[in-house]
Amino acid sequence: MTTLALPGTQALSEYLTPYILSLNLTKLPPHLPTALSSLILFTFTQAILGPILSNLFSSTYPTLSKRQKTKWSMHIVSELHVVIVFPLALSYLSIEALDKDRLYGWDDRVGTLQAISVGYFAWDFGMELGLMEDWGFILHGASCLAIYTYAFSPFLSYFATRCLLWEMSTFFLNIHWFLDKTNQTGGTLQLINGFFLLAAFFFVRICHGMYTSYKFWRAIQNAQDMPFNFYIIYCAGNIALNGLNVMWFSKMISALRKRFSSKANRLEANGHGKIKAPKNGKTE
Numbered sequence: 001m002t003t004l005a006l007p008g009t010q011a012l013s014e015y016l017t018p019y020i021l022s023l024n025l026t027k028l029p030p031h032l033p034t035a036l037s038s039l040i041l042f043t044f045t046q047a048i049l050g051p052i053l054s055n056l057f058s059s060t061y062p063t064l065s066k067r068q069k070t071k072w073s074m075h076i077v078s079e080l081h082v083v084i085v086f087p088l089a090l091s092y093l094s095i096e097a098l099d100k101d102r103l104y105g106w107d108d109r110v111g112t113l114q115a116i117s118v119g120y121f122a123w124d125f126g127m128e129l130g131l132m133e134d135w136g137f138i139l140h141g142a143s144c145l146a147i148y149t150y151a152f153s154p155f156l157s158y159f160a161t162r163c164l165l166w167e168m169s170t171f172f173l174n175i176h177w178f179l180d181k182t183n184q185t186g187g188t189l190q191l192i193n194g195f196f197l198l199a200a201f202f203f204v205r206i207c208h209g210m211y212t213s214y215k216f217w218r219a220i221q222n223a224q225d226m227p228f229n230f231y232i233i234y235c236a237g238n239i240a241l242n243g244l245n246v247m248w249f250s251k252m253i254s255a256l257r258k259r260f261s262s263k264a265n266r267l268e269a270n271g272h273g274k275i276k277a278p279k280n281g282k283t284e
Contacts (some may be wrong), residue, residue, distance in 0.1 A: 003030070003031070003033055003034055003112070004033065004034045004037045004038065004112075004116075005033035006032070006033075006036070006037040006040055006041070007039055009032075009033040009036040009037050010033050012032075012036060013029065013032035013033045013036065015139070016032060017029045017032070017278055020032065020039065024153055025150070025152040025153060026152070027106060027111055027152040027153070027154045028115075028149075028152035030108070030111070031108075031111045031112060031114070031115040031152065032115070032218070034112055034116060034119070035115040035116075035118040035119045035122075035176065036119065037119070038115060038116045038117075038118070038119025038120060039119035039120075039122050039123055040119075040167050041119075042077050042119060042120055042123045043123055045073070045076060045077050045080060046070075046073045046074060046076070046077045046123070046127070047073070047107065050072070050073035050076040050077065051069065051073060052135070053072070053076075053102070053178075054069075054072060054076070058182070060181055060183070064181070065165055067131075068181070070127075070131070071131075072178075072181065074124075074127055075149035075174045075177050075178065075267045077120075077123070077124075078124075078170055078174055079170075079171065079174045080172050081116075081117070081120045081167065081170075082167045082168070082171045082174075083171070084116060085113060085116055085117055085120075085167060086164070086165065086167055086168055086171070087162050088112075088113045088116075089113060089161050089162070089164040089165050089167075090165065092107070092109055092110055092113060092159065092161050093162065095107045095109070095110065095161075098110065098157055098158040098161065101158075101224070102156070102158040102159070102215070102219045103155065103156065103158075103219055103222065103223055104154055104155060104159055105154070105157060105158055106154040107157070110157045110160070110161055111152070111157075111193045112159065113164065114151050114152065114157065114160055117144070117164060118145065118148050118149050120149060121144040121145040122191065124141040124144075124145075124146055125128050125138070125141030125142050125145050129141075135143055136244055136247070136248070139240055139244065140240075140241065140244055143236075143237040143240050143241055144237075144241075146237065147160065147232045147233060147234065147237050148160055150230065150234075152231055153230075155230065155234075156216070156219075156234065157213060158219075159215070159216050159219075162208075162212050163209075163212060163241075165204055165208065166204055166205045166208075166209060166245075168200050168204045169197060169200040169205055171200075171202040172193055172196045172197035172200055172201075173197055173201075173252075174192050175197075176190065176193055176194065176197055179193065185259055186259045194256045197256075198249075198252060198253065198256070201245075201248075201249055201250065201252065205245040205249070206245060206246070206249060209241075209242060209245055210242065213242055216234075216238060217238075220234070220235065
């Protein structure tokens with residue numbers, strides 16, 4: 001079993017273990033150092049490493065407001081999470097123990113994967129609560145944190161692995177956000193990235209997401225003596241996350257259409273194939 005344990009996390013894990021076991025999270029104690037280390041590393045990246053690198057390599061970052069700088073670093077952390085968990089989730093799809101028992105099957109490799117995401121979603125949920133800008137993001141963070149934490153019961157790790165593939169679209173979404181903030185809105189690079197964003201979101205979150213959810217509901221029907229709180233966490237969580245995916249997909253289509261149609265209109269109005277630049281130097 002691969003364990004990521006920063007100094008101090010092992011001792012803290014031993015202290016927390018009785019409380020973890022009281023929640024029947026029997027598979028979590030060996031992976032708790034990884035979850036805590038993940039939380040620490042993502043927080044360190046957002047608060048220290050991200051700002052340092054951004055000041056060194058971006059001319060845009062120093063001009064942002066404090067709140068926008070926070071969001072900038074949040075997108076860096078989000079991208080880091082994607083590049084870690086997506087390849088791992090993809091490589092764990094064929095684990096036999098999970099396929100044989102889709103409700104209660106377990107493998108410690110998936111435990112490490114889930115622990116990384118528990119640390120990430122604990123960080124994400126806390127950050128979104130601090131910003132208090134979008135209840136959709138808050139609901140997403142809370143649902144994912146609960147789902148991946150209670151997967152250590154163990155329960156539904158087969159589906160937890162597959163749902164982490166949804167994060168593939170987040171990779172392109174973060175790039176889209178950075179292009180907006182670096183005055184490349186409506187440009188060729190954003191157009192290309194937008195195509196991959198919509199394609200990834202549609203195939204991974206909508207098509208694959210709905211198919212995985214269908215298999216989830218079929219599996220849940222065979223669950224016996226499942227605690228009521230599990231029904232709340234997993235059934236309500238599945239409905240909420242799929243609903244958010246559909247809502248976000250429609251918003252992305254509208255936003256991309258607006259960006260590129262407005263650029264085309266400006267080109268046509270100018271009549272020379274060039275975008276007019278106002279006095280402040282920014283593209284109108």
